[in-house]
Amino acid sequence: PPIRHYLAKSEPLPRLENGVDVSFPLSRLASSPSQRTHWEGVRNPAAGKTLRSMTVGDRVLFYHSNCKLPGVAGEVEVCTDPVPDECAFDPTHPYYDQRSKREEPKWFMPEVKYVKTFDHFVPLALLQHIAAQGCGDRLDYLTTQQLEAVGEMDLLKRGRLSVQNVSPTAYDAVVKMGDKGGWEGWKGKWN
Secondary structure, X not given: OOOOEEEEEEOOOOOEEOOEEOOOOHHHHHHOOOOXXXXXXXXXXHXXXXXXXOXXXXXXXXXXXOOOOOEEEEEEEEEEEEEEOHHHHOOOOOOOOOOOOOOOOOOEEEEEEEEEEEEEEEEHHHHHHHHHHOOOOOOOOOOHHXXXXXXXXXXXXXXXXXXXXXXXXXXXXHHHHHHHXXXXXXXXXXX
C-alpha cells in the first residue's frame, strides 16, 4: 500500500492532567534510547479514527501545540499498526475511558519512531500567512502546487483535531520548509 501522511499534535510544555504530566516534546522522543513511543491518549472520535487508519511506514509531521509558538517540529514514522490504547483501561491514568473495554476497545495507538527534528521549526502562523497571502518568490524552492496544498491543510481548516490527514504534496512542502527555512527575516508572529 502507498505511504500515507499525517500530522499529530503533542504538547511540548509540562501540563498536569490528574497529577500526571501529559507533555511529550519531540526532543524527548529523540533523546529516548529506543526513539520510539506509542501515540496514546487520543480521545476525539474523528482524530481516533484517523489514528486507527495508520499503518507501518506512514509518515507523520510532529506538531507542537498548546504553546506560545505552535508548529511543526519534525517528523516521525509509524512502526507498528495500531493496537488497543492501554491507558484507556487504567482508572488511574488521565486518559482512562470507562467505556473502552479490553474485549471491545474503543481507542487505539500506533507506535511511532523518531525520524528527524527539522533544522527550521515551521510555525503555524507562517503556514497561515502562506495560506492567506502567499509568500511571493521568497520560498522559491516550493512549487505553486505545494503552496496551494499548504493552504488546503486540515490544520488550517479543522485545526483542533489532534491527528489529521495531510496530502503528500503539503507534507513534502512542510518537510522542505523544515529543511530549508528562509523566513527567518520576515516580520510576523513567528519571530
